[in-house]
Amino acid sequence: MPRIPVFAANWKMHKTVLETVAWIREFAALSKALSADAAEIIVAPPFTAIAAAAETARTATVCVAGQNLHFEREGAFTGEVSGAMLKDAGADFVIIGHSERRRLFGDTDAWVNRKLIAARLAELTPIVCIGETLEERERGETLAVLDRQLKSGLDGSSGDQIASLILAYEPVWAIGTGKNATAAEAGEAHTHIRKRLREWFGGAHGDRCRILYGGSVKPENIRELIGLEDVDGALVGGASLEARSFAAIVQNAQ
Ligand code: 13P
Numbered sequence: 001m002p003r004i005p006v007f008a009a010n011w012k013m014h015k016t017v018l019e020t021v022a023w024i025r026e027f028a029a030l031s032k033a034l035s036a037d038a039a040e041i042i043v044a045p046p047f048t049a050i051a052a053a054a055e056t057a058r059t060a061t062v063c064v065a066g067q068n069l070h071f072e073r074e075g076a077f078t079g080e081v082s083g084a085m086l087k088d089a090g091a092d093f094v095i096i097g098h099s100e101r102r103r104l105f106g107d108t109d110a111w112v113n114r115k116l117i118a119a120r121l122a123e124l125t126p127i128v129c130i131g132e133t134l135e136e137r138e139r140g141e142t143l144a145v146l147d148r149q150l151k152s153g154l155d156g157s158s159g160d161q162i163a164s165l166i167l168a169y170e171p172v173w174a175i176g177t178g179k180n181a182t183a184a185e186a187g188e189a190h191t192h193i194r195k196r197l198r199e200w201f202g203g204a205h206g207d208r209c210r211i212l213y214g215g216s217v218k219p220e221n222i223r224e225l226i227g228l229e230d231v232d233g234a235l236v237g238g239a240s241l242e243a244r245s246f247a248a249i250v251q252n253a254q
Contacts, residue, residue, distance in 0.1 A: 005226065006166055006210050006233035007250045008042040008127060009240030010067065010095060020049035021056045026243035028060035031250060036061050039233070039250055042093050042127075043240075047081050054090020065093035065127060068101055071114035073121075083122025094124045095235075097153060099131055099172045109152035116153065120161065127166040127235070128153055129214070130193075134173035142171075143192050150196055159205035162197055167211045168235040169193060174215025176237060183224050186213050190230035219248035226253040 015023065024043065031041070044065040045053045054064045070080035086094055096119060097112035107115075112128065119126040130149040132142045146169075154162065169189050174181050181189070190211050197206030213225050214235035225231050234253075240246040 003208065003210050003232045004037065004040055005253065006040045006042060006212055007246070007253070008044060008065065008093075008095075008166075008168075008212065008233070008235045009246050010044045010098070010214075010235055010237050011046065011241060012067070012100070012237060013046060014241055015045055015049060017049045017052045020045045020053050023243045024053060024056045024060055024062055027062065027247055030243060030247035031061075034061070034250065034254075038254060041250065044093075044095055047086075047089075050086065050089040050091050057090075063093060064091045065095055066091045066124070067095050067098070069094050069096070069115055069118060069122075069124070071111070071118040073118075083118045083124050087122045087124055092123075092125060093127055093166070094119050094122075095127045095129065095168075097149075098129045099170060099175060103172070109149055112149075112153040113155050116157070125164060125166060127168055127212075129168045129170050129235070131168075131170040131172050131215070137171065137173065142189065146189060146193060147196060150193065151200075154200075157201065159202045162201040163205040163208035165209050167193060167209060168214045169211060170214035170235060176216070178216050180216040180218075180221050180225070181213070183228060186225055186231060187228045190228060194230045217249060219245055219252050222249045222253045 042063045042065050044067045066086040069083045073082050096115045101107040116126050132145040136145050210232040212233045212235045213231050217234040217236045218239045
């Protein structure tokens with residue numbers, strides 16, 4: 001079964017409700033010719049714009065994701081949002097373990113695992129991010145870091161759950177730096193991740209999981225990245241803030 005490519009826009013802490021609605025309308029107009037079989041489009045606005053995004057996206061072939069969730073359903077966790085709340089607001093996906101969450105807000109592999117379980121309970125499709133820092137790459141630890149993040153993050157998952165999961169390989173040194181991984185670097189990491197999924201969760205399940213690349217993806221470099229066998233789409237930060245450049249990424253990947 002072919003893997004339908006996924007293009008996800010992670011807006012991070014950008015955009016108001018009005019800007020969110022305008023972006024989705026503009027993107028929908030720019031990508032009218034795109035068939036749902038050709039690519040799945042996901043947009044991850046800030047929490048405050050999720051409901052408006054979901055409402056606007058109903059008439060566009062765009063799905064909505066949260067950028068994070070708390071693993072408890074409810075409770076005394078000031079400032080946090082649960083999976084059930086994201087689902088209630090209209091999200092169908094949620095990003096888990098983004099490197100900014102890990103680095104700036106202390107998310108650990110164990111927390112990623114708890115959030116993964118919580119996402120599934122809330123019927124949200126998880127988009128789990130993994131990736132090495134520059135120091136780890138320079139020490140030759142890239143594949144070991146990916147193994148650790150995958151093993152602890154995905155612990156307890158069934159083969160079927162892996163098949164429906166979305167993973168994002170985002171080398172931390174490539175995020176927001178304008179310096180994307182080369183095809184050889186991305187290819188090595190993606191092939192390794194697929195190999196581990198196949199070993200740990202079964203070949204057929206590992207083959208169905210979509211693995212996105214993230215880190216300075218632009219309209220100019222997507223074609224080379226998407227041409228790699230185990231790259232099934234992209235998680236885009238900066239270049240997703242303009243509907244036009246995100247549409248160009250999706251277009252150039254076809
Ligand atoms: P940039 O595309 O801005 O490098 O960000 C990537 C990212 O972090 C997506 O989650």
